[in-house]
Amino acid sequence: xxxxxxxxxxxxxxxxxxxxxxxxxxxxxxxxxxxxxxxxxxxxxxxxxxxxxxxxxxxxxxxxxxxxxxxxxxxxxxxxxxxxxxxxxxxxxxxxxxxxxxxxxxxxxxxxxxxxxxxxxxxxxxxxxxxxxxxxxxxxxxxxxxxxxxxxxxxxxxxxxxxxxxxxxxxxxxxxxxxxxxxxxxxxxxxxxxxxxxxxxxxxxxxxxxxxxxxxxxxxxxxxxxxxxxxxxxxxxxxxxxxxxxxxxxxxxxxxxxxxxxxxxxxxxxxxxxxxxxxxxxxxxxxxxxxxxxxxxxxxxxxxxxxxxxxxxxxxxxxxxxxxxxxxxxxxxxxxxxxxxxxxxxxxxxxxxxxxxxxxxxxxxxxxxxxxxxxxxxxxxxxxxxxxxxxxxxxxxxxxxxxxxxxxxxxxxxxxxxxxxxxxxxxxxxxxxxxxxxxxxxxxxxxxxxxxxxxxxxxxxxxxxxxxxxxxxxxxxxxx
Numbered sequence: 001x002x003x004x005x006x007x008x009x010x011x012x013x014x015x016x017x018x019x020x021x022x023x024x025x026x027x028x029x030x031x032x033x034x035x036x037x038x039x040x041x042x043x044x045x046x047x048x049x050x051x052x053x054x055x056x057x058x059x060x061x062x063x064x065x066x067x068x069x070x071x072x073x074x075x076x077x078x079x080x081x082x083x084x085x086x087x088x089x090x091x092x093x094x095x096x097x098x099x100x101x102x103x104x105x106x107x108x109x110x111x112x113x114x115x116x117x118x119x120x121x122x123x124x125x126x127x128x129x130x131x132x133x134x135x136x137x138x139x140x141x142x143x144x145x146x147x148x149x150x151x152x153x154x155x156x157x158x159x160x161x162x163x164x165x166x167x168x169x170x171x172x173x174x175x176x177x178x179x180x181x182x183x184x185x186x187x188x189x190x191x192x193x194x195x196x197x198x199x200x201x202x203x204x205x206x207x208x209x210x211x212x213x214x215x216x217x218x219x220x221x222x223x224x225x226x227x228x229x230x231x232x233x234x235x236x237x238x239x240x241x242x243x244x245x246x247x248x249x250x251x252x253x254x255x256x257x258x259x260x261x262x263x264x265x266x267x268x269x270x271x272x273x274x275x276x277x278x279x280x281x282x283x284x285x286x287x288x289x290x291x292x293x294x295x296x297x298x299x300x301x302x303x304x305x306x307x308x309x310x311x312x313x314x315x316x317x318x319x320x321x322x323x324x325x326x327x328x329x330x331x332x333x334x335x336x337x338x339x340x341x342x343x344x345x346x347x348x349x350x351x352x353x354x355x356x357x358x359x360x361x362x363x364x365x366x367x368x369x370x371x372x373x374x375x376x377x378x379x380x381x382x383x384x385x386x387x388x389x390x391x392x393x394x395x396x397x398x399x400x401x402x403x404x405x406x407x408x409x410x411x412x413x414x415x416x417x418x419x420x421x422x423x424x425x426x427x428x429x430x431x432x433x434x435x436x437x438x439x440x441x442x443x444x445x446x447x448x449x450x451x452x453x454x455x456x457x458x459x460x461x462x463x464x465x466x467x468x469x470x471x472x473x474x475x476x477x478x479x480x
Contacts, residue, residue: 001227001228001231001232001233002231002232002233003065003232003233004065004066004068004069004232004233004234005065005066005068006066006068008232009068009087009089009232010087010089011066011068011089012039012047012089013047013092014039014045014046014047014090014092015045015046015047015112016046016047016048016049016092016107016110016112016113017046017047017112017113017114017115018035018046018047018048018049018113018114018115018116018117019048019049019051019107019113019115019116019117019148020032020048020049020050020051020091020116020117020118021051021053021116021117021118021119021120021141021144021145022050022051022052022053022118022119022120022169023050023052023057023058023059023062023094024058024119025215025217025218025238026119026169026211026213026215027117027119027169028069028071028088028236028238029071029213029215029238029239029240030169030211030213030215030240030244030246031048031117031119031169032048032088032090032091033071033086033088033240033244034244034246034260034263034265034267035048035090036086036088036089036090037260037263037264037265038258038259038260038262038263038265039090040263041262041263041264042259042262042263043259044258044259044263046090046114046115047090047091047092048090048091048092049091049092049093049094049095049107050062050067050091050093050094050095051094051095051097051104051107051144052094052095052096052097052098053118053120053124053141053144054120055096055098057096058094058236059094059095059096060096061235061236062091062094062236063093063094065234065235065236067089067091067092067093067094068087068088068089068234069087069088069234069236069237069238070085070086070087070088070226070230070232070234070236070237070238071085071086071088071237071238071239071240072084072085072219072226072237072238072239072240073086073239073240073241073242074239074240074241074242074348074350074351075241075242075243075344075345075348075349075350075351076242076344076345076347076348076349077242077344078344079344081349082242083350085226085229085230085237095107097136097137097144098137101136101137104137104144104148105147105148105151107148108148108149108151108152108155109151109152109155111156111162113152113164114164114165114257115164115165115166115167115258116145116148116164116165116166116167117166117167117168117169118141118145118166118167118168118169118170118179119168119169119170119211120141120170121170122170122171122172124140124141124170125141125142125168125170125172125175125178125179125182126140126142126182127140127142127182127185127186128140128143129189131143131186131189132190133147133150133190133192135147142179142182142183142185142186143186145166145179145183146183146186146187146190146192149164149183149200149204150190150192150196152164153196153199153200158195158196158199160199160202160203161203162203163199163200163202163203163204163205164203164204164205165204165205165207165250165254165257165258166179166204166205166206166207167207167209167248168206168208168209169209169211171211173273173277174208174273175208175209176206176207176208176209176249177206177208179206180206183200183206184197187200205250205254207248207249207250207254208248208249208273209246209247209248209249209273210245210246210247210273210276210277210280211245211246211247212243212244212245212246212280212284213240213241213243213244213245214240214241214243214345214351215238215239215240215241216239216240216351217238217239218236218237218238218239219237219239223237241345241348241351243266243341243344243345244265244266245266245267245268245280246260246265246266246267246268247267247268247270247273247276247277248267248268248269248270248273249270249271249272249273250269251269252269254269255269275328275329275330276330278328279328279330279335279338281368281369282324282327282328282369282372282373283320283324283325283328283335283338283339283342284342284345285365285369286319286320286324286369286370286373287316287319287320287324287342288303288358288369289358289362289365289366289369289370289391289395290319290366290370290387290388290390290391290392290394290395291303291306291312291315291316291319291355291391292355292356292358292359292362293355293359293362293391293394293395293397293398294306294312294315294390294391294394294471294475295309295312295355296355296356296359296398296404296410297394297397297398297404297410297466297471298311298312298470298471298472298475299404299405299406299408299472300312300355301354301355301356301408302352302353302354302355303346303353303354303355303358304346304347304348304349304351304352304353306346306355307343307346307347308347311472311475311476311479312472312475314479315387315390315475315478315479316343316346317343318387318478318479319385319387319388319391320339320342320343321336321339322385322387323373323377323385323386323387323388324370324373324377324385324388325339326377326380326381327372327373327376327377327380356411359398359412359413360413360414361413361414361415362395362398362399362412362414363395363399363414363418363441363444364414364415364444366391366392366395367444367445367446370388370391370392371445371449373385373388374388374389374452374455375452378452378453383454384452384454384455384458386458386478387478389455389458389459389462390462390474390475390478392459392462393459393462393463393466394462394466394471396422396434396435396438396459396463397463397466397467397471398410398412399412399414399418399419399422399426400422400426405470417443418441418443418444421437421438421441422438424437425437425438431460431463431464431467432460434460434463435456435459435460435463436450436456438459439452439455439456439459462474465477
């Protein structure tokens with residue numbers, strides 16, 4: 001078995017045009033995989049310089065393999081099983097700015113640099129007033145980025161053709177807006193001047209993005225078999241699902257410079273990210289939240305098995321296609337295509353996704369993912385969506401705790417005040433009080449849901465049915 005490096009494996013030499021803050025599994029299996037496909041299928045011809053955003057990281061491991069590694073895609077693609085291995089060669093070098101700050105700052109001096117991409121966790125886009133311009137480097141990611149941009153501005157004497165296109169991938173809604181605001185805070189704190197602020201505003205673009213790909217990461221269980229298949233000692237293999245989506249809120253002029261669509265990739269340049277964020281939360285996270293208690297209380301433990309179950313599978317389809325999809329405003333065919341992709345992801349034969357792992361903090365999840373759809377459905381259709389109501393009743397039942405019919409434990413997990421509320425309500429053994437009490441919890445919902453016409457009666461009826469008939473028969477009654 002060979003070591004993996006540029007002596008043993010092919011590695012193309014391309015111009016360094018992208019600075020990437022972050023070296024973790026997600027960026028390597030998502031952004032760098034996308035750049036690889038663009039290089040292979042278009043004239044993009046770009047390599048990536050990775051910058052480690054925190055002091056301790058993986059750049060030494062990357063450099064030890066000359067920044068070569070494999071992406072292992074697993075899942076379903078239009079019904080076909082995929083289990084592929086691709087050598088990713090787009091990272092030219094990896095830097096630790098805490099030990100290589102001069103090399104980091106010199107990236108700003110490279111005239112061909114054009115893009116900055118980041119994923120520094122949700123906490124990464126934050127303003128830290130303790131950061132100083134003279135720090136080597138600033139501790140926060142926006143601080144480092146401001147240092148880099150200011151050095152570029154000074155190096156090229158404010159030349160607006162040397163501005164940068166910035167795509168944050170942190171899992172924050174409107175992440176680009178937040179990052180831009182934070183950079184302005186540093187410009188003001190460090191008194192960098194109106195000329196630089198104008199250059200940043202006019203020459204640079206900071207664009208909100210939505211990223212979507214499940215990346216389990218390093219395949220510990222299968223790594224020996226993968227290495228044997230590759231005949232390379234790759235210690236940076238990263239596994240990911242086949243599905244990928246990158247929505248970028250930017251004009252078509254940016255799309256022309258970043259031609260992912262020409263590479264056949266699921267990268268969308270749009271005028272507003274919001275409907276796509278809403279689509280993901282509604283059609284992926286929304287069904288997850290209600291299928292989990294319904295499936296578990298029916299004796300089904302894995303998401304894939306729930307989708308393939310003759311009854312629970314129909315329930316999931318009902319919630320997705322007949323209820324939640326009716327509350328969204330994007331074109332119906334586009335929504336159906338996305339929903340079918342979601343079902344393929346739920347059915348991934350390589351991932352045993354336990355429904356109990358989704359059950360953490362179910363009430364707050366229902367509040368953000370399903371309650372808006374319930375309200376919109378009622379407004380548009382004049383009736384409550386039965387599947388979403390049953391999902392809420394299933395959550396309430398799950399939070400009673402105890403054991404399932406087969407002896408499996410039911411162990412809800414949520415904020416202490418929510419757990420105490422449900423314990424107190426279930427102690428009454430009165431489904432009317434339980435339904436009213438949960439729906440009246442403004443600490444969860446921000447409002448009293450008992451005012452929604454018919455909801456209290458419907459939740460009580462489902463609670464009674466689950467108690468008398470069991471979950472599976474109650475689901476059947478909802479469907480047939």
